[in-house]
Amino acid sequence: MRKSKLYWALSDGWTMSQRSLKHIFREPESLLMAIGLPVAIMVMFVYIFGGAIETGTEYVNYVVPGVIITCAGFGSSLIAISVTQDMVGGLFERLRSMALLPSSLMVGHVTGGFVRNAIATTVIFLVAMLIGFRPNAGFTEWLGIIGLLSLFMFSLNWLFVAIGLITKSVETANAATFPMLFLPYVSSAFVPTETMPTWLHTFADNQPMTPLIETLRGLLIGTPIGNNAWFTILWFGSLLIISFILSVAIFKRRKKE
Amino acid sequence: MKGDIISVQNLKKSYGKHIVLDGLNFKVERGSIFALLGENGAGKTTTVRILATLIQADSGIATIAGYNTHREPESVRQQISLTGQYASVDELLTGEENLMMMGRLNHLNRDAVKKRTSELLKQFELVNAAKKSVKTYSGGMRRRLDIAISLLVSPQVIFLDEPTTGLDPRSRRNMWNLIQQLSEDGVTIFLTTQYLEEADQLADKIAVIDNGKIVEEGTAEELKRMIGDEKLELTFDDLEVFQLASKLLQAQANEKERSISIQNGSPENLRNLLNTLHEHGIEPSSINFRKPTLDDVFIDITSRKRRGRSVHA
Numbered sequence: 001m002r003k004s005k006l007y008w009a010l011s012d013g014w015t016m017s018q019r020s021l022k023h024i025f026r027e028p029e030s031l032l033m034a035i036g037l038p039v040a041i042m043v044m045f046v047y048i049f050g051g052a053i054e055t056g057t058e059y060v061n062y063v064v065p066g067v068i069i070t071c072a073g074f075g076s077s078l079i080a081i082s083v084t085q086d087m088v089g090g091l092f093e094r095l096r097s098m099a100l101l102p103s104s105l106m107v108g109h110v111t112g113g114f115v116r117n118a119i120a121t122t123v124i125f126l127v128a129m130l131i132g133f134r135p136n137a138g139f140t141e142w143l144g145i146i147g148l149l150s151l152f153m154f155s156l157n158w159l160f161v162a163i164g165l166i167t168k169s170v171e172t173a174n175a176a177t178f179p180m181l182f183l184p185y186v187s188s189a190f191v192p193t194e195t196m197p198t199w200l201h202t203f204a205d206n207q208p209m210t211p212l213i214e215t216l217r218g219l220l221i222g223t224p225i226g227n228n229a230w231f232t233i234l235w236f237g238s239l240l241i242i243s244f245i246l247s248v249a250i251f252k253r254r255k256k257e
Numbered sequence: 258m259k260g261d262i263i264s265v266q267n268l269k270k271s272y273g274k275h276i277v278l279d280g281l282n283f284k285v286e287r288g289s290i291f292a293l294l295g296e297n298g299a300g301k302t303t304t305v306r307i308l309a310t311l312i313q314a315d316s317g318i319a320t321i322a323g324y325n326t327h328r329e330p331e332s333v334r335q336q337i338s339l340t341g342q343y344a345s346v347d348e349l350l351t352g353e354e355n356l357m358m359m360g361r362l363n364h365l366n367r368d369a370v371k372k373r374t375s376e377l378l379k380q381f382e383l384v385n386a387a388k389k390s391v392k393t394y395s396g397g398m399r400r401r402l403d404i405a406i407s408l409l410v411s412p413q414v415i416f417l418d419e420p421t422t423g424l425d426p427r428s429r430r431n432m433w434n435l436i437q438q439l440s441e442d443g444v445t446i447f448l449t450t451q452y453l454e455e456a457d458q459l460a461d462k463i464a465v466i467d468n469g470k471i472v473e474e475g476t477a478e479e480l481k482r483m484i485g486d487e488k489l490e491l492t493f494d495d496l497e498v499f500q501l502a503s504k505l506l507q508a509q510a511n512e513k514e515r516s517i518s519i520q521n522g523s524p525e526n527l528r529n530l531l532n533t534l535h536e537h538g539i540e541p542s543s544i545n546f547r548k549p550t551l552d553d554v555f556i557d558i559t560s561r562k563r564r565g566r567s568v569h570a
């Protein structure tokens with residue numbers, strides 16, 4: 001029996017996802033970095049700067065959402081490196097010469113990246129609990145947290161697939177991960193934005209990470225959320241759609257080269 | 258079924274102002290081994306990529322098993338498999354996992370994937386390394402795995418882009434044996450190489466590509482007859498002596514290196530040559546036998562062309 005196109009698209013996507021999942025533990029450097037870096041940042045902020053930052057709550061409770069975002073964002077950005085590696089190596093060429101949808105390559109990276117991120121963020125939550133993080137979220141709040149984080153990760157995963165497709169060398173892809181480490185600092189992740197100079201404050205208040213962090217903080221420890229949840233969904237929902245369309249378009253163009 | 262399986266007519270491809278292929282023409286007979294021989298940057302990979310539907314030519318027609326690579330790429334892809342110049346294997350997976358993954362992507366069912374995987378691991382002598390990650394493989398093993406992957410389904414045409422570049426002499430010989438075995442199974446093999454010796458060993462037909470054109474085409478025998486089998490090379494210390502010798506011997510002379518190459522290097526010929534020189538009181542500073550190289554092919558072809566042109570002028 002001939003199977004449908006959709007069947008094979010899903011099957012190929014799953015095959016490539018299995019590959020990326022195997023990579024997580026075969027090359028644990030990415031996972032370790034996605035965990036180690038945020039943990040180091042968290043410990044540093046809580047024990048060194050935390051005492052000096054006035055947030056109105058216990059500092060560790062304040063800082064966890066920001067650390068989680070740093071972790072997930074940085075984890076996503078690593079996808080750009082693996083996508084570029086496949087493009088400059090021979091794998092992409094071979095897939096293209098075969099009778100299948102090579103876009104399953106992208107699906108694999110997005111799924112693999114998502115699972116790696118899920119592992120990393122869970123570990124960060126646990127470490128946070130160890131150093132005194134006490135959320136008071138109930139079941140619905142946790143569902144909301146998981147939903148928002150998933151949206152955030154998927155939109156960034158597709159964004160970094162697009163970046164990985166454009167990038168011509170692994171070194172450049174490496175550089176593309178840098179903003180994800182740096183952007184959380186100019187948001188309400190580590191310090192309240194009111195303490196920043198006006199121009200920075202304006203930027204921080206209006207960049208997408210701030211409403212996300214405020215919403216997560218509200219869900220975790222009960223600070224007011226206001227419109228932030230809607231802004232978050234709007235920002236990252238749009239980013240998801242745009243990145244996806246962008247990835248597909250760039251992919252089609254790279255195929256023609 | 259005999260006849261031509263690949264046919265290429267007036268294929269052209271440029272990148273910007275850089276003309277890479279400048280009107281390529283050739284045909285490949287079904288079931289044969291065809292070698293595209295050329296130096297770095299001659300356009301070998303570009304040709305393979307056009308035939309494998311990865312890029313499109315600017316003009317000209319290429320067909321594989323009757324399907325047009327430009328208009329019917331899907332059908333072409335079902336006839337071919339490509340082992341590119343750069344390995345496409347996954348470093349982090351094991352050899353077996355690589356084969357299984359590509360088997361699934363080739364849309365074989367689970368049983369067929371298992372069966373082909375174990376057959377190919379055996380055929381390519383990778384059974385002992387099957388469960389080791391590719392990171393630990395040698396260059397030759399990687400190359401073998403790469404080619405094994407392209408045999409998961411039974412293609413009509415296999416493209417091998419420089420299958421032995423970077424391999425040590427022993428692995429190169431093993432690879433040649435492998436390619437010959439594949440050919441015995443009836444599949445058409447299109448390979449590119451920079452080594453005349455490799456084309457000589459393997460190919461039923463050789464096409465020499467230079468500056469985006471096929472400059473010579475024929476069997477290894479024909480090419481060798483054209484450039485002579487082994488060459489005798491005489492070198493001289495002194496420029497004047499060299500000039501006198503080249504006048505006497507009437508052979509291909511290289512003034513910069515003060516060397517003279519002689520096509521026929523038989524012992525008898527050598528004795529006569531040395532006698533002639535001796536009569537004029539000349540002794541060469543060194544005498545070497547040299548197997549023809551790709552350089553010789555090019556030198557020979559270009560010098561023949563120049564002679565050809567001057568006749569017409």
Ligand SMILES: Nc1ncnc2c1ncn2[C@@H]1O[C@H](COP(=O)(O)OP(=O)(O)OP(=O)(O)O)[C@@H](O)[C@H]1O
Nearest residue numbers: 272277295296297298299300301302303304342451
């Ligand atoms: N995408 C591209 N953009 C611009 N120039 C290209 C591109 N691909 C190939 N070229 C140029 O085309 C020429 C032929 O390249 P090609 O890769 O076909 O050579 P080759 O015969 O395979 O050489 P090698 O033995 O080094 O593999 C080279 O000069 C190369 O720089």
Ligand SMILES: [Mg+2]
Nearest residue numbers: 301302303342
């Ligand atoms: Mg090449």
